[in-house]
Amino acid sequence: MKKSAVEASLLLVDDDPSIIQVLSRILSDYTTVRFATSGSDALRLAKEALPDLILLDAQLGDMSGLEVCEALKADLSIADVPVIFVSSHQEAELEVAVLQMGAVDFIRKPFNASQVTARVNTQLKLKRLSDDLRKLSRVDGLTGLPNSRAWEDTLTRELLRASESNQAVSLVMLDVDCFKSFENLYGRKAADACLAAVAEVVRRGVRRPGDFVARLDNDRFAVILPDTPPEGGFHVANRLLGEIEALNISHQGSPVSRHVTCSAGVASFDAAVPREPDAAVDHEPLHRAAGSALAQAKQAGRAQACLMSATG
Known part of the structure; x- marks a missing residue:
């Protein structure tokens, strides 16, 4: 029996097509998986259709992952989208830097498929809870209208x-x-x-x-x-x-x-x-x-x- 798709929109950002292919296979159960091979494309795609989660490579051809993350967090229309950094670098300093910038997690290459799926699922669940709380805080309880x-x-x-x-x-x-x-x-x-x-x-x-x-x-x-x-x-x-x-x-x-x-x-x-x-x-x-x-x-x-x- 075919497993039902998970309702979520993911944006994968990496300038290495082989990495995009690997992540796409791992995350194929999600309803929408888009990809960008540059920082500028990532920012454009994120604004065109708001994703639920972004997996972002730490080093891209046109700009660094840190620069992309900074631009994402500076734009109020997309600032709340959670970002998981992906990198082959092992330095703890990089992980600390991206988390301080607002990333929610850090995954190292090469990938463990189960680990990637588990971490993505965790962040999607947290985002849904956050979205629900944000919505409740902005809705009038009696009429259901915005407050x-x-x-x-x-x-x-x-x-x-x-x-x-x-x-x-x-x-x-x-x-x-x-x-x-x-x-x-x-x-x-x-x-x-x-x-x-x-x-x-x-x-x-x-x-x-x-x-x-x-x-x-x-x-x-x-x-x-x-x-x-x-x-x-x-x-x-x-x-x-x-x-x-x-x-x-x-x-x-x-x-x-x-x-x-x-x-x-x-x-x-x-x-x-x-x-x-x-x-x-x-x-x-x-x-x-x-x-x-x-x-x-x-x-x-x-x-x-x-x-x-x-x-x-």
Whole structure:
């Protein structure tokens, strides 16, 4: 009976084709095994499709394994990929150096197939545990949406991307109107169910792969809309408010409506606005502007959206 493949993506980096062949045979049970024969190719392939684990030769033709590892760890998009160094060198100093640089293990040539497989499996298991813990730390337990920590990281990243590509980013912030009175009237269980229902509407209401929804705190949600001008963000906000109101969740304690409504604030970051050269991209101006717009919507009577610009 054929053994089932192990779900993992490995990147083998060595300038000796015979070593690549040996490692490929040893690791043939993994679903994806790619290889690079130079440091530059390794960095390119790692960014094109994030591997679960990299096996990296200590000495390559165009750059050393240490230089490749340093470049990997300096790039936030691939820094968390574990690296196992592979080398024929026996010096303890090299092993210490690569481990201090961030490598997770060191395998010496010639290979022992069982040892290679065992060490690869160990690092893959550790990575999965780390990924699970990282995911849990960034997910809201009630709604399953990303939490405020994930939102802040994503907003900063999207603003940086927008600044580099001269695009706009819109931010929508939503609050459930009179939520405290809803909780007092219907109880905690009903309040949680209400928030979960609102979260699901907002999650389904954003339709592009790059759009991002998060729960910021108790009854506040945020939507990041990359490459979206102010009018587009305002349109999305009003559509979401209508879809939430269409849930028809009873709220007899609201002065606005007999069912649950939300208010929204919309702000837009304009990358075309001149800024100081090399100035860091700060998400706080956009956050404050969306918060101010939300406050205006509440002051104007709730169950509506207000728009404000932000220059970042």
